[in-house]
Amino acid sequence: xxxxxxxGFTEAEYRRRCETAQAAMAGAGxxxxxxxxxxxxxxxxxxxTQFWQSPTRPWYTVLPAxxxxxxxxxxxxxxxxARGWLDDIRCWDSPAATDDGVSLLADALAPFARIGLQRGxxxxxxxxxxxxxxxxxALPGVRWGDGTEIVRETRLIKSEAxxxxxxxxxxxxxxxxxxxxxxxxxxxxxxxxxxRFKIRALEVGVDDVPYLVGGAGPGGYGxxxxxxxxxxxxxGDVLILDTGCVFDGYYCDFCRNWGIASVDDAARxxxxxxxxxxxxxxxxxxxxxxxxxxxxxMQTVMAAGGALGNSVGxxxxxxxxxxxxxxxxxxxxxTVLRPGMVMTLEPGMEFxxxxxxxxxENLVVRETGPQLLTRRAPRELPRVGS
Amino acid sequence: xxxxxxxGFTEAEYRRRCETAQAAMAGAGxxxxxxxxxxxxxxxxxxxTQFWQSPTRPWYTVLPAxxxxxxxxxxxxxxxxARGWLDDIRCWDSPAATDDGVSLLADALAPFARIGLQRGxxxxxxxxxxxxxxxxxALPGVRWGDGTEIVRETRLIKSEAxxxxxxxxxxxxxxxxxxxxxxxxxxxxxxxxxxRFKIRALEVGVDDVPYLVGGAGPGGYGxxxxxxxxxxxxxGDVLILDTGCVFDGYYCDFCRNWGIASVDDAARxxxxxxxxxxxxxxxxxxxxxxxxxxxxxMQTVMAAGGALGNSVGxxxxxxxxxxxxxxxxxxxxxTVLRPGMVMTLEPGMEFxxxxxxxxxENLVVRETGPQLLTRRAPRELPRVGS
Numbered sequence: 001x002x003x004x005x006x007x008g009f010t011e012a013e014y015r016r017r018c019e020t021a022q023a024a025m026a027g028a029g030x031x032x033x034x035x036x037x038x039x040x041x042x043x044x045x046x047x048x049t050q051f052w053q054s055p056t057r058p059w060y061t062v063l064p065a066x067x068x069x070x071x072x073x074x075x076x077x078x079x080x081x082a083r084g085w086l087d088d089i090r091c092w093d094s095p096a097a098t099d100d101g102v103s104l105l106a107d108a109l110a111p112f113a114r115i116g117l118q119r120g121x122x123x124x125x126x127x128x129x130x131x132x133x134x135x136x137x138a139l140p141g142v143r144w145g146d147g148t149e150i151v152r153e154t155r156l157i158k159s160e161a162x163x164x165x166x167x168x169x170x171x172x173x174x175x176x177x178x179x180x181x182x183x184x185x186x187x188x189x190x191x192x193x194x195x196r197f198k199i200r201a202l203e204v205g206v207d208d209v210p211y212l213v214g215g216a217g218p219g220g221y222g223x224x225x226x227x228x229x230x231x232x233x234x235x236g237d238v239l240i241l242d243t244g245c246v247f248d249g250y251y252c253d254f255c256r257n258w259g260i261a262s263v264d265d266a267a268r269x270x271x272x273x274x275x276x277x278x279x280x281x282x283x284x285x286x287x288x289x290x291x292x293x294x295x296x297x298m299q300t301v302m303a304a305g306g307a308l309g310n311s312v313g314x315x316x317x318x319x320x321x322x323x324x325x326x327x328x329x330x331x332x333x334x335t336v337l338r339p340g341m342v343m344t345l346e347p348g349m350e351f352x353x354x355x356x357x358x359x360x361e362n363l364v365v366r367e368t369g370p371q372l373l374t375r376r377a378p379r380e381l382p383r384v385g386s
Numbered sequence: 387x388x389x390x391x392x393x394g395f396t397e398a399e400y401r402r403r404c405e406t407a408q409a410a411m412a413g414a415g416x417x418x419x420x421x422x423x424x425x426x427x428x429x430x431x432x433x434x435t436q437f438w439q440s441p442t443r444p445w446y447t448v449l450p451a452x453x454x455x456x457x458x459x460x461x462x463x464x465x466x467x468a469r470g471w472l473d474d475i476r477c478w479d480s481p482a483a484t485d486d487g488v489s490l491l492a493d494a495l496a497p498f499a500r501i502g503l504q505r506g507x508x509x510x511x512x513x514x515x516x517x518x519x520x521x522x523x524a525l526p527g528v529r530w531g532d533g534t535e536i537v538r539e540t541r542l543i544k545s546e547a548x549x550x551x552x553x554x555x556x557x558x559x560x561x562x563x564x565x566x567x568x569x570x571x572x573x574x575x576x577x578x579x580x581x582r583f584k585i586r587a588l589e590v591g592v593d594d595v596p597y598l599v600g601g602a603g604p605g606g607y608g609x610x611x612x613x614x615x616x617x618x619x620x621x622g623d624v625l626i627l628d629t630g631c632v633f634d635g636y637y638c639d640f641c642r643n644w645g646i647a648s649v650d651d652a653a654r655x656x657x658x659x660x661x662x663x664x665x666x667x668x669x670x671x672x673x674x675x676x677x678x679x680x681x682x683x684m685q686t687v688m689a690a691g692g693a694l695g696n697s698v699g700x701x702x703x704x705x706x707x708x709x710x711x712x713x714x715x716x717x718x719x720x721t722v723l724r725p726g727m728v729m730t731l732e733p734g735m736e737f738x739x740x741x742x743x744x745x746x747e748n749l750v751v752r753e754t755g756p757q758l759l760t761r762r763a764p765r766e767l768p769r770v771g772s
Contacts, residue, residue, distance in 0.1 A: 051611040053630060055509075056703065074699065075699070076698050096699070119514060124513060208595070225462060227434055311479065323439040323440050
């Protein structure tokens with residue numbers, strides 16, 4: 001296990017992120033971006049806190065056409081934000097009786113005539129709609145534009161410092177997955193399997209396990225997004241665990257499958273099919289290929305392998321400060337792969353009615369092709385506890 | 387430790403939740419509510435999954451004037467949603483090239499003339515703004531109303547089944563906090579303290595630790611929302627840990643303080659002051675009192691105890707399926723306490739420049755007054771590792 005990379009980022013890195021977005025803003029005729037979500041604000045300011053679990057307070061960041069972002073935030077976050085690289089941090093005591101930050105935000109936005117919002121695919125506005133209406137009323141001269149593509153494109157290409165964090169968390173979780181045959185066996189409650197996984201992940205060094213889903217069933221599972229059920233693993237089950245663990249705010253997102261005590265032929269073949277599909281996806285990864293190309297390469301293998309369908313809607317996606325980021329490995333997504341993009345390959349298929357098989361690996365796109373961040377799963381569905 | 391309460395809820399409980407909201411909808415002239423967030427959808431449908439960590443897909447639930455909610459969701463969630471009590475689950479393969487659920491949602495909303503949104507304090511609309519505009523364009527005859535108060539009021543009063551889950555997680559975490567003096571000492575890195583806490587919480591039976599913040603500093607801390615710093619605890623530090631752990635989707639939210647090896651008099655007095663303020667808050671809890679009354683009772687004690695200020699904006703809040711829920715123990719919040727409300731009391735103050743002391747307990751409002759869910763902290767700031 002290599003040592004953990006340093007936490008945080010240099011000021012130069014934040015400056016580069018802002019300048020990348022600002023160059024695109026100039027091209028789009030936007031004077032400022034209004035950011036409201038945890039991921040977007042953290043990306044440009046370094047503001048890292050679990051306090052976003054509380055829905056009570058809105059948080060705002062304004063990225064102007066030049067210079068550093070301006071934070072407009074509840075006073076409870078002032079010290080945490082000041083640890084970062086910002087100079088201009090404007091605070092109010094929140095929650096407030098009325099005007100919960102709206103006029104402070106309007107003041108910060110007043111110098112700008114055309115302001116970009118995040119309003120497209122995979123976004124939402126994290127502020128009360130009433131406050132958004134009040135903000136627009138307070139700024140009648142503003143033309144509200146769309147900054148979705150600008151933020152998306154800026155976040156899409158990861159720096160080496162970001163890749164080091166992603167690589168680290170993928171390596172940690174690879175170790176946890178590889179150690180599971182030592183203790184996974186029939187008779188364990190699903191909830192106990194989940195609990196042991198989380199503890200082990202924390203022990204090896206992840207900061208948190210915000211995402212652990214999965215399930216088991218005889219010969220296969222039918223659901224890949226649920227919490228554990230009150231059911232003990234039984235011989236003949238296929239178990240999947242799919243996890244997003246974080247290190248310094250960066251996610252892995254991959255899954256592994258195991259057969260409990262015995263594995264039937266259909267499940268074994270399905271695992272080989274999704275593994276082969278992943279190989280085909282890896283072979284298709286190169287700068288200039290598209291997310292669609294990855295989809296098509298994986299889908300071809302699964303169709304030949306007898307896939308009945310896939311309700312996931314895509315075969316992998318971008319990865320970074322969120323569990324899932326653009327693009328989507330889907331027939332509709334023509335995003336061109338470029339060096340520094342971090343992706344998952346996630347071929348999944350229904351191989352028999354009600355029985356799914358999903359496989360996932362994480363990689364970074366390099367000039368020469370894919371560099372795996374996860375340690376490759378074996379082609380043969382591992383059998384444990386027998 | 388009492389045994390864990392059963393997971394999930396009866397269909398009768400979900401029916402009661404819907405009927406409570408529906409009665410208020412009738413009074414407000416709303417034909418339906420549109421719900422988009424994890425908490426609101428889970429509350430009315432039972433849909434419990436960490437898949438919300440992925441921002442890619444929108445999820446919708448329509449609560450009509452009568453009958454069960456209608457789910458309009460990505461197909462990947464169909465099986466998980468079907469485990470609950472709903473009959474009408476409409477799915478599309480998401481992400482989609484265009485129209486990512488919007489026309490399916492418009493169809494579900496078409497029978498309704500006046501539809502309530504969540505648009506007030508502490509809410510946001512979890513769907514792309516572009517899709518919201520498209521939805522409104524697809525339903526030109528709809529009058530969009532405000533359902534914020536209806537959902538807020540419905541969720542405010544917890545059932546005994548909900549209280550059992552909240553009580554359980556508070557008891558588990560009380561045990562973890564009480565055991566910390568066995569291992570907490572100078573020299574431990576803050577990150578290691580956080581890691582051990584999370585592991586111990588999982589070991590005693592919480593499902594997850596989505597929220598753990600805190601910090602330490604000589605004679606006091608200045609920030610209560612940050613992740614751990616790369617710093618070892620030193621003699622004379624005051625450490626705070628504030629956590630929201632969950633059991634079956636229900637949160638505790640409380641904190642504890644410790645002096646490392648030694649405690650100076652100012653910190654000791656500040657802890658006694660916030661503890662006394664909590665006593666005053668507890669004494670004020672009774673049906674008919676207001677959230678403001680709780681604030682005033684606690685604030686009076688802290689002002690007499692030399693508080694310089696408080697940047698938190700309130701002295702506690704509601705608690706349930708989110709880390710923080712309405713109401714706020716604040717001078718502006720006249721919400722009347724009623725039996726079944728679950729609240730935190732969280733007096734916090736700056737007792738010297740840059741040095742905070744925050745204390746928190748969780749309770750349920752009963753006919754006779756408060757019932758503590760957390761095991762009461764000692765008045766004297768505990769000293770550890772000496």
